[in-house]
Amino acid sequence: MRVNAPTSLREILHRPGLHLRLLTGHAQLDEPVTRVFVTDLLDPKRYMSGGELVLTGLMWRRSPADSAAFVGACAAMGATAIGAGAAAFGCVPEDLLIACQQYEMPLFEVPVEVSFREISDVVATSFWAQRATGLATVLGRQRGLVAAMASGARLADLLSSVAADLGARCWLVSPAGRLMCGTDPLDQSLANRFAATFLGSSRVPTEVRIDDVTYSLHTVRGRPEHRLASWALACTGRSDEPVPPDVTAELVGLAALERVHVDEAARVERRLADQIERALAADAADLPSRLRAGGLEPGSAFLAVAARLTGLLTPADLVVTLLADLVSTTGFAAVTGLTTATAPATDTALAILRLDGDGPVGTDPRADEVVARLRRGVETLRPGIGRGHLAVGVSNVATGSAALTGAVQEALHAVAVAGTGPTGVRCAGEITTHALLIAGVPTATRNSFHERVLGPVLEYDRRYRANLVGTLSVFLESGGSWSQCARQLHLHVNTLRYRMKRIEELTGRDLGRFDDRVDLYLALRVHQPVPG
16 A cells, blocks of 8 residues: 555544535545645636645635536546535535536535634644655665665565555666566567657656556666666556656655666676776787676677767766667677777777677578667667767677677777768678778778879869869769760760860879779769768
């Protein structure tokens, strides 16, 4: 049973000394009262939120028809009951009683000698007494939970019983959509929906309604301090109703205890990753033993996964946390947190997954499943990336520790060509075109090559507006066919030959040679966007 249950209408009506007389609504006596609301407005809806005990002196009543309007407004906002003062008319008007019966709204009479302040004070005292009792219960439960978790119990072991006691159902979901634990099974699509809504909302707590069920989403902060590194706690009542704030606060506190444990485990894993990282960078003989210390058998099949996060002002280690989250959604054993020596860029992190099987991505079904789950996780993260860019690169399957260095380089190259959208995942086995190959070349090198090969032609075009670059592009795209290129450019073949001769003179290349054509073609293409 949940603590801090609101005071019921029955408790208030039976308070000694108030002499409150129930006129209608005997079936609703156990309805909860969230607060006392005193009003003499005919339409008080804007000041109500539900669960109120409405006290009124009936000053709004100018005609019998007003009763239906007043009761209808209270019912629309979910009021628990109406208490009518008898002072104005000497008794409760019959039309008010009829209106309450029509709306199934409990109605009681407040005697002339009892002030609304007395009722408010009695209810407030009851609220504070229950809050104090509930606080003692919460503190006792929290002490027990801390002791249990200190003894090795995890949130998954405790959550169901605690949530049942609080009258709630809840699930803890990572930003990439991984279910950390929950009171009930959770479909993966729903977990992804929770995570995406959590990341995309301008404010949290927030709510999302799915299949006629309202879930509230709350933040469980971790390290580093960023929403992309936080967990989402999704809650709903046992009857698919919203969960009161005191309950969600306790559940968030419980989840925070688990987050502390997970962050500490990640810190320990980071030390193991440092050792593997140094061994990889130095091509050290002790790499197999370092892998074993990290829980990876050195003779296994591996995948290297790289992630790069750019375009956002974020904590430096956020990309490490994001990659660890993404990799955890695959279900395979992994070591995450590799940076520095193996991935010189500070915005890049690496992970190594142990995978049974061999062969390039695209032929091994387990590797394909890893990539599919990574893509699903990256898509779930998209609302939190905003104007930034999250790229993920995956190597081919590498068998044995000796092949890991090459796999890491493949992953780093794949992440460099992972597209230009907010998010993208690229596998090394997919890099089969010159465009993807070029994208792995540093920007400065590409720019330099473009300028060295085509610089004189570009300068000639700027000076004489000759469009030689455009002519060259059409010529190469047409496979070097003079007639086809001339038709496309609406030129005489002799004019085209003159232009191509000028290009050869400016570049020092012979368009009759295949290797020179390749140089010119690549120089034209190095500035094209990478396919996503």
